[in-house]
Amino acid sequence: MKPKDTEAEILKAAEQEFMLRGFDGAKTASIARAAGVTHAMLHYYFRTKEQLFERILTDKMNLMGRSVLTAFGNPGLPLLERLKDGISRHFDFLVENPDLPRFIINEVFSRPERYEIMRKGVSRIIDKLMQNVQQELDSMAAQDEIVPVDVRMLMLDVVSLNIFPFITYPMIKPLLGDIAADRERFFEQRKAENIEVIMRRIKK
């Protein structure tokens, strides 16, 4: 008589399994085992593997989309501070969700139509945010305080620098040696580096 409980258990297990192995690599039996129920329950609550997956993917896409907005949508600060703060907050979000980008990138790649889910949710708001920042960039550039720059290119710089170390950490760790051995310390350094790179990109 505790339906919410098992349903939540399945969702939790499915999230882990799908994030770790992707849609094709995840097995319903494995999800059921991790949730501590028979795999029939999974069909009872979600009909098919596909539907269970869509549920997880939608959640994760919304999380990913909102992360950019909440990181950079911090009004009241002067532009450069707001940028620094945004990079830092976006990076911190990735520390808490290190596997999220790789998961989404893969699932969108293997079925691009899935991206519509996300685009509809955040595209408009991001457009608005970008337009605002572009205006501020332009006015600062007009006053010779920074160099002129396209906000879309700048934001792509930011997310490239922020996300890439997380999706490649298993590979770069052995390559970089001692600098990457201590994971937490390494990511602290990367955050500082990324802010430095972006500030230098736009400062006179």
Added chain:
Amino acid sequence: MKPKDTEAEILKAAEQEFMLRGFDGAKTASIARAAGVTHAMLHYYFRTKEQLFERILTDKMNLMGRSVLTAFGNPGLPLLERLKDGISRHFDFLVENPDLPRFIINEVFSRPERYEIMRKGVSRIIDKLMQNVQQELDSMAAQDEIVPVDVRMLMLDVVSLNIFPFITYPMIKPLLGDIAADRERFFEQRKAENIEVIMRRIKK
């Protein structure tokens, strides 16, 4: 009769299928169909799906590893020119192999032990290359021509900026609108942007 022929056909088909769908998503029947043979042939030549996959993965990892070396291992130029040239050549390599990084990142993530294949091949040579560049960076910094910088951080900046647009193109294309609509032109702009970012990172 013509053994090389069918074996090569299978390898070609397997490469496409594995690169597109990954190990879990790829099906041996689909590979065989694309190669124009029965799926028994695939086992005849390679015993198992796993062994066929290892063959492809090893090739791709060597390709990926060497790409960094050949791009930046261009002696005779002054450091800044060599860096620009390296970024450009590495980027051009990605234009020719846009799906390669995503494929390798995924397969290494899902089974990190696979990374040993690559590490053994290129790790030493990359270490050497990095040490050389670090020395040049240090001597230029000592003469106040550039700011001091750790080569490992700088190279991670470079590959982050270069690779990320390729692995996320299906996602960023709808987000960036007109700027990304023309794929070729977009990547031209990105290459210029990446060189600009890195130069600004180290210049006084």
Added chain:
DNA sequence: GTTTGTATTAACAAAATTGTTAGTCGATAT
């Protein structure tokens, strides 16, 4: 011309994976 060896196929086998169903159990409402 027979033997030998390799390439190939069709059919089969085994395992894994997803999905279904009939029926049980227990709480709640009537």
Added chain:
DNA sequence: ATATCGACTAACAATTTTGTTAATACAAAC
């Protein structure tokens, strides 16, 4: 008390996927 209803299980079914094998074809070697 019993009828009802949602949660649940075990067993089964269907399909997909990987791997095997016996038989065939055919060229080259002897």
